[in-house]
Amino acid sequence: MTNSVQRFTLENLHTRGEWVSLEETWQKIQDTNSNYPPAVRNVLGEALAAISLLAESLKFDGSLTLQIRGTQPVTMLVVQANSNAGIRGIAHWQGDIPDKTSFKQLFGTGTLVISVENTQKKGQQKGERYQSLVSLNGENLAECFKEYFAQSEQLKTQLWLAADESRVAGLMLQSLPESKLDKVAQADNWTHATVLAETIKKQELLTLDSETLLNRLYHDEELRLYEPKNVHFECSCSQQKIEDTIFSLGEKEANDIVIEHGEISINCEFCNTKYQLDAVDVNRLFSESKVTNNNKTLH
Ligand SMILES: [Zn+2]
Numbered sequence: 076m077t078n079s080v081q082r083f084t085l086e087n088l089h090t091r092g093e094w095v096s097l098e099e100t101w102q103k104i105q106d107t108n109s110n111y112p113p114a115v116r117n118v119l120g121e122a123l124a125a126i127s128l129l130a131e132s133l134k135f136d137g138s139l140t141l142q143i144r145g146t147q148p149v150t151m152l153v154v155q156a157n158s159n160a161g162i163r164g165i166a167h168w169q170g171d172i173p174d175k176t177s178f179k180q181l182f183g184t185g186t187l188v189i190s191v192e193n194t195q196k197k198g199q200q201k202g203e204r205y206q207s208l209v210s211l212n213g214e215n216l217a218e219c220f221k222e223y224f225a226q227s228e229q230l231k232t233q234l235w236l237a238a239d240e241s242r243v244a245g246l247m248l249q250s251l252p253e254s255k256l257d258k259v260a261q262a263d264n265w266t267h268a269t270v271l272a273e274t275i276k277k278q279e280l281l282t283l284d285s286e287t288l289l290n291r292l293y294h295d296e297e298l299r300l301y302e303p304k305n306v307h308f309e310c311s312c313s314q315q316k317i318e319d320t321i322f323s324l325g326e327k328e329a330n331d332i333v334i335e336h337g338e339i340s341i342n343c344e345f346c347n348t349k350y351q352l353d354a355v356d357v358n359r360l361f362s363e364s365k366v367t368n369n370n371k372t373l374h
Pocket residue numbers: 310311312343344345346347348
């Protein structure tokens with residue numbers, strides 16, 4: 076299976092992990108913009124692997140967004156995953172980008188922003204949002220995450236990521252809390268687990284199935300693999316969200332756009348869906364709101 080995320084534990088090392096490999100889902104995301112220069116495409120792929128791994132620890136209905144705000148030539152890269160393992164992503168860049176452009180050269184002095192949005196209605200308040208920012212201080216995306224984890228995760232966490240034209244893959248390790256173990260023993264376990272993971276070559280991560288890969292790395296450990304979960308391409312855009320955005324512009328501004336362009340046309344960059352609203356639609360949008368407001372006053 077090559078569109079899945081899979082949990083595993085290394086029982087004797089008190090370590091848990093996630094493995095991800097995407098093929099068809101990755102193709103669908105590339106199809107929305109087939110012009111990605113390979114260097115940009117690979118970081119986008121690695122970011123999608125990372126977000127798929129991280130979203131597995133979401134304990135509520137919501138979404139997780141990873142954004143890299145770069146300076147030059149990649150100005151923005153954004154990937155998002157929801158709690159149903161739906162992912163999407165895009166990148167913006169300028170000019171020609173040679174294939175061997177390094178991660179640092181792609182983004183310049185950028186920032187990595189991770190946001191968590193809770194859309195759950197019960198328990199916590201709907202729409203709660205948390206954001207963490209770290210500077211891009213690493214030779215690659217996985218290295219930049221080290222600083223993020225050091226700041227935000229209570230559990231020691233590390234990622235390994237890889238992407239090419241046909242696949243993206245990733246591995247995440249997390250050190251479990253020291254329950255019965257003392258700190259020194261748990262630190263030794265963590266070192267052992269991560270040193271072994273460091274031996275993976277990108278090609279192995281991209282091509283091996285979870286069982287082969289993990290058995291190769293951890294053949295002497297108590298490995299337990301859980302059922303894989305499907306990761307699919309999913310865009311959260313909708314007619315309603317587009318109408319809400321236009322409504323927030325205000326009636327005058329919306330009408331001005333219609334007068335100038337004949338309609339309001341918005342293209343979703345994540346999935347290429349085109350939303351078009353003409354004068355009649357815009358009129359309906361604002362008159363519906365007037366009816367709703369009048370009703371509110373009457374009640
Ligand atoms: Zn969309």
